[in-house]
Amino acid sequence: MDHFLYRNGELHAEDVPVRDIAAAVGTPFYCYSAATLERHYRLFDEALDGTDHLVCYAIKAASNVAILKLLGDLGAGMDVVSGGEYARARAAGVPGERIVFSGVGKTRDEMRIALMGGIRQFNLESEPEMEALNAVALELGVVAPVTIRVNPDVDAQTHAKIATGKSENKFGIPISKARKVYAEAAALPGLEVVGIDVHIGSQLTQLAPFRQAYEKVAVLAQELRADGHDIRRLDLGGGLGIPYTRSNEVPPLPSDYGAMIKETLGHLGCEIEIEPGRLVAGNAGIMVSSVIYVKEGEGRNFLILDAAMNDLVRPAMYDAHHDIVPVAEPVPGGEPATYDIVGPVCETGDTFARSREMTAMQQGDLVAFRSAGAYGAVMASEYNSRPLIPEVLVRGDQFAVIRPRPSLEEMIERDNIPSWL
Missing domain, CATH: 2.40.37.10 (Lyase, Ornithine Decarboxylase; Chain A, domain 1)
Incomplete structure (x- = not known):
């Protein structure tokens, strides 16, 4: 609507x-319609009623500071992928504790800006990035909260240019390496492991790929907890599609998406983060x-x-x-x-x-x-x-x-x- x-x-x-x-x-x-932006944010927030959660709007979808302020005033967090997007979120009045920093190529300068300005977590995507953030955090005398983005090798069944969860994509670490990489992260004094991150693509019109990825995340969370990691937060990314045509294919509703999240991951007792962008804007x-x-x-x-x-x-x-x-x-x-x-x-x-x-x-x-x-x-x-x-x-x-x-x-x-x- x-x-x-x-x-x-x-x-x-x-x-x-x-x-x-x-x-x-x-x-x-x-x-842009303010009423539509507000309604779509609330649909996601209501879909996760009954769980500890934060809806982090993906700024890359539409990044005007007025839009960010409108959503931030409703309680939205922000998912950013650059220092510029971080600066926009802060200019809109969103506090650092509601900002998640994603992206495959964060620079040390961007890490420094976020650590000094306040950040909820970094979603790390590689071992070199993990080592760089540790060095920056130690330089500043702080500890950086992190999740590690895992690549579950799931076909999102979307356009090839916006699929991000298959093994050949540049995003995240292979889920098969996750336990090894988490052990390396836990050994770095400048990092605090707080959870797991996953994002498989954009403009998904079916729930099945999400379910497949989240079931893998549920297994991994239990394995990591058995290894001694305090996995208390799951960042599930975004990607739910919208109907661009008047065809019979209607993407799932946020309520259906929320129910599936509770079904596949609710037993873990983790805080849930989701990062919708396209469906909001x-x-x-x-x-x-x-x-x-x-x-x-x-x-x-x-x-x-x-x-x-x-x-x-x-x-x-x-x-x-x-x-x-x-x-x-x-x-x-x-x-x-x-x-x-x-x-x-x-x-x-x-x-x-x-x-x-x-x-x-x-x-x-x-x-x-x-x-x-x-x-x-x-x-x-x-x-x-x-x-x-x-x-x-x-x-x-x-x-x-x-x-x-x-x-x-x-x-x-x-x-x-x-x-x-």
Whole structure:
């Protein structure tokens, strides 16, 4: 469910007509619904009722500080994968004890920043990283709480580029080596082992891969406890998918996911951490664009938009589908049309959809890309020297620009010409 609905023939973001936002900020832009973000966070929190738990929002999905503050004020923790994301979480007012630091390539500088600023735990992914964190912690005279990410060799049955739990992926240590690596970690004076971490991928639409991974984690937890480790926390990652299309495949509900977690791991008495990102933010955001031209081609028509692959790269990178709808509600029996929907970037890959059927469009019409709240703005670039597009947050009948569009001058002024040129 989201809060982007047609009313009186116009698409609204909560109680605000999308057309009014476009008139105020120009197109293209991202728009987020506060009500949807809040609802989706609460679904996960409620799914783990009855357990000691923390829902850590995965910042990489949508990292605007306003979004982080909204979720942090609800009690969310944050899952970060860089020093920059850590800084964003702290700028949003999230305390260090609610921040988990994940990622396969943490630098010593990033470790130092988090240890000095406060951290709930580091999710370590290799022996060299473990040794580096130990050295930094000893240098600062502190002890770093850690879990070790295990790779359970489970096929997440998702896109190859976002699968992270198979043996050939770069993430974590093989689960077969876990007892040896945990023994090495326990011997390092700058580390305190507090639990186990696992994350098998993103956009999962079935619970079976999660169950398979979590059953392996349950066995490992008992083995590690028998080895003398105080395993009291299980970080289960994120990855639950959202419906990008109106197909019959509906991803599991957070309530079903929570029930499965309790069934497979509840007997261990551990604190549970989960790190949802896409399901919290995905359907909470849209990208709005204007039609520049309708172009007749050889055997096909092109809808050329002012948004491009640099603004929303998922279709070009993952062949991802987004429903694209007119901001003006189609009238029953209106003239249909089929378009290749493209942007102005000089790449054939700058294509959002091929042979997409929708109502006939004209120059100047507005369209909205649904389910664009996750991995949209955060993956945007200034390719072709196109400024990053604004982000807007709506609550009820109010909206605010939470990241403005830079001017061309501001973008260019970041470059420096050496004195010797």
